[in-house]
Amino acid sequence: MDWDKLRIFHAVADAGSLTHAGDVLHLSQSAVSRQIRALEESLDTTLFHRHARGLILTEQGELLFDATRAMSKRLETAAARIRDSEDEVFGELRVTTTTGFGTLWLAPRLPALYAKYPDLKIDLMLEERVLDLPMREADVAIRMKEPSQADLIRKRLMSVNMRLYATPEYLAARGTPQELEDLKRHRLVCQNVHAAQVSANLTLVQQLMSYDIPSTLTVNNYFGVLQAVLNHLGIGVLPNYVTEDFTNLVRVLPDVESNEVPVFLAYPEELRHSKRVAAFRDFVIEEIFAHRKRQREGREE
Template structure:
């Protein structure tokens, strides 16, 4: 098959119609339509159902698009490998991490990495969703649980310890809880929203020492971990937070120090095929060194 026509077909699917695909490729709509018709003639199958509202892939079109998508991904990967050198990492590196660890722990260290490797450009994607590394939604990830996929390389980084925190201003007004039962008399702040259940469970002071069917009421539920920490810092109540984000904050104090609190293991994860990419190696070694020195 003619790769130029396959590439054109791929762009038409992504664009949704011949006109937008032509604009992206710098050719007119009739030329795009003609080449797609030629491709269908050569393959002897229809690739699109043509409707006034746009194009819809046929079953054959779906099959060809998946193949074209795979070819595009592998070509991009090959191009990036060819432009990489083991002596001087270069190119774009897509890094994904959770909002909390990416927005605080990682963001504080990115400048040092960029200074060390000026030819690497970082695209930092902060999300609690686990992006598909195999489909190159990201090149490397920091995750808060061990990945199940067998084709992913994983390296444990560090343990993230969570504790209950309250602002000094809150404690001055309402006192400090000494026992779990004291939480019944305090304003509790929790993480909520569309988050993985294992993340939500870490923040549920409402359930600590209580029957799960009879939790304490939460004064505030917020769907963003950074906003939750801001609320704790500003005295809205008591909430759970990771030590890396709060232990050096002079505005807050760790409470319930004698109570055993949850923790998570963090992992650095990347696809097997990215093992020899220089910028991935450099970023991996940088983060592992930080983790080993307990650089918090």
């Protein structure tokens, strides 16, 4: 099978348009169209349904696109490994983690990584969906539970707990609860029980909701919860790692917290020798050690 035609087919299937694929490939629309027709003739099948708004893959086209997509990811992996044979750390690194951890913990610390490796290009993908690392949807993942996918190198980084926090201004206006029953007189800000989240947080939120709190605000990530709390909207359920960067927050009901939530870093086995991955992994570990040291020093003061 002609590799060049497969490359053109993949671009068309990905773009859904002959014109857009031609722009990516630096070919004319007619040249792209000829290559697609030649590929269809060689396979004796139709790969696209053609209509006024663009192209839609046929069932046979979907099968071929699955194959070219897998090929593309394998080629990306090979190219990454070739680049990683160099001594310097450079190039793109795709990192995925949750919106809360990525915005509140990781992103504020990235200037230190860029200062050390200025030629690194990080693509930070923040979402609750677990991306498929073996299929190269991302190079590295930081997740709030141990990854279950096979062929991954994983390292437990730390544990976090979900706790209750509010601003001094909110507590001055509404009073400080002394026991869980007092939450009935406050607004609770937390993740929705139906949102994707770790089970430890879900259990804590369900426990708090059992007290028939009349006013709540639910958000689908911790960044939103934090913004509401910082604007004095209520008492928020937040991971304890936010307190280092937002020292004005007051912990409410200190005896109330979730079970420990493990935080794991994972990457595919085939990237074991990647210098970009190693640089990112070591940076995160160093930041966590520094975080723990600051916590110990704070408790000793």
